[in-house]
Amino acid sequence: MRVVVAGCGKIGITIIKSLFKERHDILCIDNDQEVINEVINSYDVMTICGNAISYDVLKEAGMEKTELFIAVTDSDESNILSCFTARKLGAKQTVARIRNSEYTAESLGFIKESLGISMSINPEKLTAEAIYNLLKLPSATKVDTFTNRSFEIVELIIKKGSKINGLSLMELRKKFAGNFLITVLQRGEKVFIPKGNTTLLEGDKICVVASIEEMHKVLFSLGFLQKESKNVMVLGGSKIAHYLTQMLAKGHTSVKIVEKNKQRCEELCETLPSSVDIICGDGMSQDILLEEGVSQTDALVALTGADEENILISFYAMSQKVPKIISKVNTSALSQIAENLGLDCIVSPKQIIADLLVRYARALNATVGSKVETLYSLMDGGAEALEFVVMDDFEFSNIALKDMKLKNDVLIAGIIRGKKAFTPGGDDVILSGDKVIVISKGRSLYSLTEIMEGK
């Protein structure tokens, strides 16, 4: 598929990287020659140096052959305009990054409808949602949900003294009832799908899939449940903080934002409900954090503009025994280091966006029998979880799962049928209209048929 990415900033580059791995043909546009040189040296893509809102540049980029146009430059308005122009020049699908909160859901709908923009993405809002999910389920290091929040997939780390430490999956199954599945396991650098005789060890990272009603019960019985964070401290009054606070305030969670810039503090005061405490001060200062009661909070979210600051504050919070620490780290090298040093809960806005676009691009790939609905990368990209919608022409519908010969590193983790969501057993079948959740390790799936051996 031919994809054009306009704007090669942090997010643009991550998108290019992820979509290139998906074997798409990519053309990038940026108006800075230095940036273009950097991209050309590191990725096998074509580049044009120019302004992406210019008719000539888009014409040169060959919009009539382009299936997906993604505008992720700094400015919302130029993204909207270049998507509009690209659409008029023949691009089939257009995606614009629009992150100003003044574009409300309503106005976005209107803009998308009247200008023919297929999707708008807001990295800050999506990141806020991801953090919100984590705060609801603080024992997890990553929480993703499938259609209508029917299923959840949760990454957990087995800590010292955990109930399940040293059990094999078979023993685990006997000891703990409940409709759940341990799907992927990461031990050190190695990622694999565990078998019945695999023993869980301290330090392992596991992915648990369960329906949303079950998840709390399951985590409780496995000894993972931690109470929902009711008292959150947010460092840095960024856009993400703004969205997150809005969501948290609705759920009667008390939030305290620490922000350096006085003017930004005033802006936040204006737009956020008065129940939110806004402190004007430097989040890097330990005195201020102590004064504001960092040791008593349920959770600390580090959202300042600098990755390094976020990491350092998180370590400080760790020393203060804050139960849940979430840090925003955008540089993948840094997040790797931070994770190795013990920070387990790291969110990266650009990775969230890249995942979203990879899923979007895969869904565009017309395949027989099924369509990709949701896609998440698990264990830092070592595995992925996909949700497929089964169509009428799916080859293997109505065959019991135990009779299907699946590929090695593939697992069917859940089926959503109408309002019902369940973890399938050997006698269950896939019907057309179902939504099937599949976990795959080390292989990119484009259609449901690909999970079968020999396809």
Next chain:
Amino acid sequence: MNIKMIFSTVGKVVLIEAVLLLLPFITACVYTEWWVAVSFAITIGIALSVYGLSKLFFRPKNTVIYSKEGLIIVAFAWLIVSCIGCLPFIISGDIPYFFDAYFETVSGFTTTGSSILSDVESMSRGCLLWRSFTHWIGGMGVLVFVMAVTGKNTDRSIHILRAEMPGPTVDKIVPRAKDTAKILYLIYIVMTLAVVVLLLCGGMPLFDSLLHAFGTAGTGGFGVKNDGIAGYNAYCQWVIAIFMFLFGVNFNLYYLILIGKIKNVLKSGELWAYVTIVFLSVAFITGNTLAICGNFADALRASAFQVSSIISTTGFSTVNFNEWPTLSKSILLILMLIGGCAGSTAGGFKVSRVVLLSKSIKREFKKVLHPRNESVVKSNGKRVEEKTISGVFSYLSIYVTCMIVIFLLISFEPFSLETNISAVVSCFNNIGPGFDAVGPTSNFSAYSPFTKVILSFAMLLGRLEIYPLLLTFLPSTWIKR
């Protein structure tokens, strides 16, 4: 430094060469030259075992390469390919001495066309075909070929493409380097076939047309006759003249024509400069040689052929231009230095660099007159980066330095100044014949083995545009810091 990746890629190049050696092998069989066929079979065996060894010892886990690795891969690949390529000549006995055979092969791969053979016609058919086929392989590049046929998609393959493709900047025409390589080769193959068909129509035998097509396409210049192209009819001479000119044009332009963007082609400043230089040179030389050739048609044909042959750095000849007046010879010498367009199979300094140089010199003049004047250099309507311009200037200085050093190295030879200068210019710019004792009717066999090695090195330097080879032999490239 990813040494494993370097040698595994070089191994792949050798494998490809083994496959390509099948063509002369088959030819030798067809002409029942059994001993020649055996010598090709031995060479293929050696190439395959080199590939096997590289496969055995270098299994890269990490396939990431950077600019440095790209340059070294290209340099090593060319050195080894030439070493293996010269074996059939030695084994079959057509060129018994190693230095001669190596000179001849390097001259083939670098599309130079300088020869040490005094009697081409006595050579075996198999070796003749291999000699010309090396032009065709080297013209577009060995590694570009490897990239086009092997299915590897690495993020940074652009570094290899950049190290092997001539010109100040490399533009991809489609997003993937691999697809770009494929398209370029496809255009190359189709154009080569066109030459073969057109030559056949002119009554040239199949074997001769194939070999001349290889020589023309790669802008090489090895022929099959002792008198070059002079023995063929006027039609064939025109066909070759026109195609030599065409193969000196940037291949990206042909792709633009294919996808219907002719407007963009006409905007290319380099193309216009190239066309203008050719027309002016033809006009001057025609006028200058009218007296020698007798009639206008002959003079036009001879000068058009020679101009197109020299500027595209092919080196075919229909007349002995050694006997032309000094003005014509001087023009030819200048054309040798200029060379073809970037992104073509031609060698030389490249028209695009000349264009950039002249534009920035014009700007410098302006600055001297009006010190506060601000301006940028533009090419094809777009601003050229200062980095590119300073790159061209430093290339110019290193280009001149290399030529001077090589000239000094060979100056102990007992030949005239004209001979030595033209030999260096001709080898370094991958043209073929020079003037005087190395003119179109003579050859390089009189030089000592030492000079032949130096000149072989000069040809490789010129083909790979200096940096890859020079950097590979710099200790600082290899020292770990």
